[in-house]
Amino acid sequence: MKFIFTYTQIQWLILLLLSAIFAVLNTLAYQPLVSFSFNIFLLKSMIDGLLLLGICRLLLIVIPSANYVKLEPIQQFINYFALGILVTAVWVGLSFATSYYILGSENIEKFVDIIPMNAFIGLLLYIIDIQFIHYKMVVVENKIETEPDTDFKADSNETKLNPEQTDEGSEAIERIAVKVGNKIHVILVQDIIYIEADGDYVKIVTDHGKYMKEDTMKYYEAGLPQSKFVRVHRSYIVNVEKILRIELYEKQNQMLTLNNGDQIRASASGYKSLRDVLKL
Structure with a gap:
């Protein structure tokens, strides 16, 4: 039986693997400092790792949407610093809650002693995560700034069509079928929010999720109704x-x-x- 993983599934597998590695290393680091059994503390560390994974994924959404990369360096530092304090406080609070649930109230005083180290971790x-996110934002920003918009500008200079028409000879798109693993998802045109170029693929973002499909932007630009879909970039x-x-x-x-x-x-075009x- 052949298993085919999507790009998103591979990303989640990698993140879960990193979470498991964190759990093992965290347990080994704390073992000389606590009297809990290895298995019990490993369970707690695994839950903490999943919580940390959720926080990192949230940062991956919050920071780019706030467009920190466009701020002045001092303002960037202030924002990242404030966000770091908030994230650390949330992390310590969640870790304390899981410790109370797993280790029991009678052992909670032992965990209080290692809160400073937990906060430091x-x-x-957090610093490692924002370095990765910020670097990714800078790379994307530089790519947008430096890449010419020649293909798009060439398309915009072509004869304009009636908004309800598609390119001559192209077939109007009413629905899109995307295979994910052993399932086939049928996407209705009205559910599409936007389509993004991603190498030899396109990412179709809908009200219900995101899907990767091996197609070209020109195919969708030509086939989607031009009264509702615009190639803005x-x-x-x-x-x-x-x-x-x-x-x-x-x-x-x-x-x-x-x-x-x-x-x-x-x-601009x-x-x-x-x-x-x-x-307008």
Whole structure:
């Protein structure tokens, strides 16, 4: 039997593996300091690792959405520092709660003695996590700044179609079938929030989840109804009915906030196309 894992599933497997490694190392580090049995403390560390994994995943959503990379260095430091205190406090509080539940109230005083070390570990892991997230944000930002929008601009110079039409010779898309493992998900066009280019694949973000499919952006740009879907950037096609607000990002670029909370940037030519559809 052949198992095929999606990119998202592989990511979660890696994170769970890191969580398990953290549990083992955390138990070994604390073993000389506590009198609890190895197995009991390993169970507690595994739960703490899952909690830490959840916090890290939350940071991966919160920090990019707050667009920290665009702040001044001093403001970045203040924001990261304040967020670090909050995350460490939450981490210590959750760890204390799990200790109370697993180790029992009679042993909770022993755990109080190692709270400072627990806080230090949480803060250290927070710093490592934000370094990774910030680096990823900087790479994406530099890629957007330096990559020419030539393909998209070339498309925008072509003859415009009636909003209800698709490109000549293209087949109108009414639904999209995506295979995930042994299941096939059928995505209705009206459920699509936006489509993002991802190498040889596209990521289709819907009201119900995110799906990867081996297709091209031009295929969807040509097949989706142009009264509702606009290619606002060489990497994004947006369902205009899912846009909550449009804000000035910098110079001629706009930031679109969608109804699922995601934010994407529109290029100058993409924003012009969007204004045409919205009749602004």
